[in-house]
Amino acid sequence: MSTVAELYTHHLATLQHRTEQALARGGFDHLVVPSGTSHYQVFDDRDYPYAVNPQFKAWLPLTRAPGSWLVVTPGQKPKLVFLQPFDYWHVVPSAPSGYWVEHFDIVVIRKPEEALQHLPSDVARCAVLGEAQSAVGAFVPNNPPAVVNYLEYHRAYKTPYEVEMMREATRRGVRAHHAAERAFRAGASEFGIHLVYCQAAGQDANDLPYSNIIALNEHSAVLHYTDRDLVAPTSARSFLIDAGAAHNGYACDITRSYAHDAGSEFQAMIDAVDAAQLKMCDQVRAGTDYKQIHIDAHIALAGILKDFGVINVSPEAALATGVSSAFFPHGIGHGIGLQVHDVAGFAASDEGGTIAKPEGHPYLRLTRVLEPGMAVTIEPGLYFIDMLLDEVKKNGHADSVDWKRVEAFKPFGGIRIEDDVVCTEAAPINLTRDGFSQAA
Numbered sequence: 001m002s003t004v005a006e007l008y009t010h011h012l013a014t015l016q017h018r019t020e021q022a023l024a025r026g027g028f029d030h031l032v033v034p035s036g037t038s039h040y041q042v043f044d045d046r047d048y049p050y051a052v053n054p055q056f057k058a059w060l061p062l063t064r065a066p067g068s069w070l071v072v073t074p075g076q077k078p079k080l081v082f083l084q085p086f087d088y089w090h091v092v093p094s095a096p097s098g099y100w101v102e103h104f105d106i107v108v109i110r111k112p113e114e115a116l117q118h119l120p121s122d123v124a125r126c127a128v129l130g131e132a133q134s135a136v137g138a139f140v141p142n143n144p145p146a147v148v149n150y151l152e153y154h155r156a157y158k159t160p161y162e163v164e165m166m167r168e169a170t171r172r173g174v175r176a177h178h179a180a181e182r183a184f185r186a187g188a189s190e191f192g193i194h195l196v197y198c199q200a201a202g203q204d205a206n207d208l209p210y211s212n213i214i215a216l217n218e219h220s221a222v223l224h225y226t227d228r229d230l231v232a233p234t235s236a237r238s239f240l241i242d243a244g245a246a247h248n249g250y251a252c253d254i255t256r257s258y259a260h261d262a263g264s265e266f267q268a269m270i271d272a273v274d275a276a277q278l279k280m281c282d283q284v285r286a287g288t289d290y291k292q293i294h295i296d297a298h299i300a301l302a303g304i305l306k307d308f309g310v311i312n313v314s315p316e317a318a319l320a321t322g323v324s325s326a327f328f329p330h331g332i333g334h335g336i337g338l339q340v341h342d343v344a345g346f347a348a349s350d351e352g353g354t355i356a357k358p359e360g361h362p363y364l365r366l367t368r369v370l371e372p373g374m375a376v377t378i379e380p381g382l383y384f385i386d387m388l389l390d391e392v393k394k395n396g397h398a399d400s401v402d403w404k405r406v407e408a409f410k411p412f413g414g415i416r417i418e419d420d421v422v423c424t425e426a427a428p429i430n431l432t433r434d435g436f437s438q439a440a
């Protein structure tokens, strides 16, 4: 097995190659990437949490180094202009160290504007990728579409280093999911479970790749429920947790659903979604259209609703009439990597263009055909959401649903099960299931 240092060397070679191509496409000589700066809140002198530029952390395992710059010039060692300010108000980024350092020419600067002395002399020859407020002097991000499109399209194909970083993120996430389940079983509040999760992950809320979704009972029906009740409900019937972790800038995204009562019908429904989800994960194979996995998921989930007597029409009819969408109202998943919802999900090619979503499925975030190296989530769900069920009635499909069964399941909110899966030349790698079995 290769060491992280070896994997990283290979990763950088891949990035160098992609960058050469991207710069040629855009007609530039240098890629220049600011790490980003902090944002003040409006009419205030407090910062929003700093978020590193993803184009920067693609190269460097540095997620807390604002004001630094990366310069990549084909044929040369990449340069890191590293800001280590004289500052006694904040923690200053520590001196560069680790497996990545030898691959860069590193210049330490003490003030942000000193970066200018170390950036290429002709800004017109530079593709500068970042947000407007990172500008220093003439180095104003221009984000040329030809360059960005190329890099983002190819970022879908993870290097073995990136897969290893996602495995590490998953290890943390799984550890924290186990701790959260224990807290749920012990009767903790949503806020209490959240704190237990962060503690076990070893990451504060701002370090996580997205806001934890920690939902008890009916709250599980709110897809992005990020309120956290401070007080535990008198009876915690169900628990949906959608929570990730980060490692060196890479994300995991994991959702699990639990019933309080192991013998309940709700637990049986969770088990049915779990079994269907595993089959969907197995569809993450080269040449498979991700849109098809989404449509097949509707059929599978509607089949579960029918088996449990919630709907009384065929899965195909439920899909055609939009009834399945009332219970499964989001996409089957998305790309994942440096960003929890990774970029270029709709990219038709590395030159741009868009692959449309299937009609009637506006929330699907990935429409590409899967190829080896792509990492995606598979996250089917079933929810009991009044607003959407009212639509079913308004649209004339009330007869397709057994409303008494809906009432029986509503107190549990909903179910979602989500794994991160890597497409390969052969069978998919399920990072999440691997993580849970290794932790068992």
Ligand code: GLY
Residues within 6 Å of the ligand: 210, 242, 243, 253, 254
């Ligand atoms: N885990 C949150 C989401 O994928 O939207």
Ligand code: MN
Residues within 6 Å of the ligand: 253, 333, 334, 377, 379, 418
């Ligand atoms: Mn997700």
